[in-house]
Amino acid sequence: MTNDAIFGAAARIEEMRNNQVKGNLVLSRRWFLAERGGPEAVNRVTSKLAPAALELLERTVMPFAWYPFGLLMDIDAAIASEVMGGNVTRMRDFGHDLGMRDIEGVYRVFLSVASPVFALSKVSALGSLYFRESTLAFISTGRVQGEVELVGRSMPLYMCQYGIVGWLTAVLEVAKATGIEVVHTSCVHEGAFRCRWHCDWAFSGRTVRSPSGPRFGS
Numbered sequence: 239m240t241n242d243a244i245f246g247a248a249a250r251i252e253e254m255r256n257n258q259v260k261g262n263l264v265l266s267r268r269w270f271l272a273e274r275g276g277p278e279a280v281n282r283v284t285s286k287l288a289p290a291a292l293e294l295l296e297r298t299v300m301p302f303a304w305y306p307f308g309l310l311m312d313i314d315a316a317i318a319s320e321v322m323g324g325n326v327t328r329m330r331d332f333g334h335d336l337g338m339r340d341i342e343g344v345y346r347v348f349l350s351v352a353s354p355v356f357a358l359s360k361v362s363a364l365g366s367l368y369f370r371e372s373t374l375a376f377i378s379t380g381r382v383q384g385e386v387e388l389v390g391r392s393m394p395l396y397m398c399q400y401g402i403v404g405w406l407t408a409v410l411e412v413a414k415a416t417g418i419e420v421v422h423t424s425c426v427h428e429g430a431f432r433c434r435w436h437c438d439w440a441f442s443g444r445t446v447r448s449p450s451g452p453r454f455g456s
């Protein structure tokens with residue numbers, strides 16, 4: 239698997255690498271390796287990393303400080319090849335697991351009482367927790383659907399195509415949506431102007447009272 243199969247458009251590599259990510263994204267890779275990889279997988283990952291990426295994975299990292307996105311990409315590429323067996327689609331599950339973990343605590347309580355539309359409208363604030371020069375913009379298009387667009391520096395292919403899909407699914411699950419479908423509809427790695435995701439869901443899990451009161455029969 240070449241880096242382009244994981245990272246996407248070669249012309250965008252420097253744009254993506256020169257972004258910065260919060261330390262909590264680095265810490266989540268440690269958690270994933272410990273929980274899902276085990277000692278042998280950790281050894282395979284660390285043996286693939288150049289000194290700077292290895293140091294980031296192993297040194298003291300502050301959750302709210304900024305670190306080079308490029309080094310996180312190197313760690314993720316090693317995870318894709320050494321823990322996921324080269325199956326980069328497994329980044330979707332990783333994104334979902336991270337979403338569930340990240341949204342724990344205050345955000346979980348907050349989002350679990352929100353409608354799916356309201357929860358998605360907050361992904362921009364959540365996105366800026368992770369990326370210094372990128373954010374996620376929400377475009378509301380109805381009660382059971384919406385669009386999310388990446389604004390700013392683009393993301394590597396494994397993240398926009400899979401990780402973010404899993405992460406948005408987690409946001410919608412916490413907001414008690416069912417029948418969730420998240421599709422990466424346009425992608426900078428395929429020449430689109432911006433990466434965009436279409437989200438829809440069947441039912442918000444809440445009873446919506448008709449203004450004219452309950453109806454009996456049909």
Ligand SMILES: [Zn+2]
Pocket residue numbers: 395398399422424425426427433434
């Ligand atoms: Zn994309």
